[in-house]
Amino acid sequence: MFRETVTHAGGDSKGTASESHVLMLLRRALNRGYRMEATRTGGASIRWTRVDLTTHTHVPRSITVEPELSLGDLDLATRTLLARIDVGDARYVAHPDRYVIAFEDAEIAPAETARLRTRRLVAVDARGRVRLTMAARLSLxxxxxxxxxxxxxxxxxxxxxxxxxxxxxxxxxxxxxxxxQTVTASFVGSIDASYAAAISSTR
Ligand SMILES: [Zn+2]
Structure with a gap:
C-alpha cells in the first residue's frame, strides 16, 4: 500500500492507495500530459496546473504517492537482484527446508528472499511467479x-x-x-497489460 497526498484548493488530503490505484493515477497522468517523477524511495509525484475559471489564473495541483513501508535507499546488491528478477522468469519455490526465489539455473538465498519479500520489493502471484512491485520499479x-x-x-x-x-x-x-519527467512518463507508457494484470491479481 501507498500513502497518497492530494493537493487541492482546500489544502491537502491524505489517504492510502493500492498498487493498482497508483498505476491508474500514473496512466491517467500520462494520458493528460501531466508532469510526473519517480522517487528513489519508491513513490512518485504528479504535478499539473488547473485554470481557475473565476480568476483565470493557473493553480498548481499535485498528487504524491509513497510506499507505506519506506524502501530507504536500495544498495547495489539489492538493485542487482531486482534487475535479475525483472527479467521475468523468477519463481517462488518452497523446498522442505527453505523458501527461495529461483531462476532456471540459480536461486536467491533464503535470507535474501525473505528480505526482498518483507521489504515489499517483490510480490508473488497465485502460481508462484515473482514480479517486482511498483515501488521497486519506481525506485530503480x-x-x-x-x-x-x-x-x-x-x-x-x-x-x-x-x-x-x-x-x-x-x-x-x-x-x-x-x-x-520524460523517462518517468516513458516508463509508465511501457507498463504492459500482463504487469497490470499481475498487479490487480496480487492479494
Ligand atoms: Zn537519466
Missing part, C-alpha cells in the same frame, strides 16, 4: 536517473549518462528535471 528508475554530477556552473549530469550544459545551475537543474 529514480536511481538510474539520479543526479550524478554538476552544480552551479551550469553543467549537470544524470546517472544514465545524459549531460546538460546550460547558462546557469538553475537552468541545468530544470533540464535534468525535465529529463527525469
Amino acid at each position: 528508475l529514480a536511481h538510474d536517473h539520479r543526479q550524478a554530477g554538476g552544480g552551479a556552473d551550469g553543467f549537470a549530469m544524470c546517472a544514465c549518462g545524459f549531460t546538460v550544459s546550460a547558462p546557469t545551475g538553475q537552468a541545468a537543474d530544470d533540464v535534468l528535471s525535465n529529463h527525469r
Whole structure:
C-alpha cells in the first residue's frame, strides 16, 4: 500500500492507495500530459496546473504517492537482484527446508528472499511467479536517473549518462528535471497489460 497526498484548493488530503490505484493515477497522468517523477524511495509525484475559471489564473495541483513501508535507499546488491528478477522468469519455490526465489539455473538465498519479500520489493502471484512491485520499479528508475554530477556552473549530469550544459545551475537543474519527467512518463507508457494484470491479481 501507498500513502497518497492530494493537493487541492482546500489544502491537502491524505489517504492510502493500492498498487493498482497508483498505476491508474500514473496512466491517467500520462494520458493528460501531466508532469510526473519517480522517487528513489519508491513513490512518485504528479504535478499539473488547473485554470481557475473565476480568476483565470493557473493553480498548481499535485498528487504524491509513497510506499507505506519506506524502501530507504536500495544498495547495489539489492538493485542487482531486482534487475535479475525483472527479467521475468523468477519463481517462488518452497523446498522442505527453505523458501527461495529461483531462476532456471540459480536461486536467491533464503535470507535474501525473505528480505526482498518483507521489504515489499517483490510480490508473488497465485502460481508462484515473482514480479517486482511498483515501488521497486519506481525506485530503480529514480536511481538510474539520479543526479550524478554538476552544480552551479551550469553543467549537470544524470546517472544514465545524459549531460546538460546550460547558462546557469538553475537552468541545468530544470533540464535534468525535465529529463527525469520524460523517462518517468516513458516508463509508465511501457507498463504492459500482463504487469497490470499481475498487479490487480496480487492479494
Ligand atoms: Zn537519466
